[in-house]
Amino acid sequence: MSKKLTSKQEDILLQDYSRSLSTKSNALFYGNGLIVSAVPIMLFWRIHMMDPYQNAPLFAAVVLGCSYLIAFAYKNVKFVVKHRISQVREDAISQELTQEAPKGKKVSKKERDDMLLWRKNEVADYEATTFSIFFNNVIFLLLVVFLSFFLLRSSSNLVNYLLSMLLSSGFVALLSTGSGAGKR
Numbered sequence: 001m002s003k004k005l006t007s008k009q010e011d012i013l014l015q016d017y018s019r020s021l022s023t024k025s026n027a028l029f030y031g032n033g034l035i036v037s038a039v040p041i042m043l044f045w046r047i048h049m050m051d052p053y054q055n056a057p058l059f060a061a062v063v064l065g066c067s068y069l070i071a072f073a074y075k076n077v078k079f080v081v082k083h084r085i086s087q088v089r090e091d092a093i094s095q096e097l098t099q100e101a102p103k104g105k106k107v108s109k110k111e112r113d114d115m116l117l118w119r120k121n122e123v124a125d126y127e128a129t130t131f132s133i134f135f136n137n138v139i140f141l142l143l144v145v146f147l148s149f150f151l152l153r154s155s156s157n158l159v160n161y162l163l164s165m166l167l168s169s170g171f172v173a174l175l176s177t178g179s180g181a182g183k184r
Contacts, residue, residue: 025078025129029071036137037066040144040165048148048157055158062162066169073136073169074129076176082128086120089127093120136172143168
């Protein structure tokens with residue numbers, strides 16, 4: 001006979017599988033988005049000779065816009081990948097919990113299932129977060145370099161910066177909304 005879940009347990013379970021993020025994850029995503037979108041400023045300052053003081057308002061506006069789009073992409077990819085990782089890691093985590101179980105102590109099936117669900121969610125959340133950040137950063141930075149040095153090299157520095165940054169972050173955000181966002 002199974003016991004009814006309390007509303008607190010139901011809320012925790014639903015929170016683990018919802019699209020909403022904790023404050024810590026939001027801060028991590030926006031912080032990483034801010035850093036990765038600010039990195040190309042060095043490229044445009046040193047190689048394309050854009051004065052950082054003269055272009056500071058432009059740099060700030062573009063960095064903030066790109067940060068939002070990149071954080072949006074992080075969230076989308078994390079959500080898609082988290083469930084896939086959770087399914088793939090279930091057997092390994094189950095074996096790990098079996099090995100860690102104290103000898104001679106009987107654990108009820110409900111307690112074991114709860115521990116498995118909690119641990120599986122913890123592992124999937126961590127791996128999905130790191131994969132999402134890495135994947136989106138690589139795509140964004142490669143696109144910025146490709147657009148800046150190859151496709152837009154003959155345009156003015158201002159147009160080059162605007163288009164390469166906005167197209168790159170927009171493409172990363174668009175790519176994250178597709179159903180295949182986590183298949184890479």
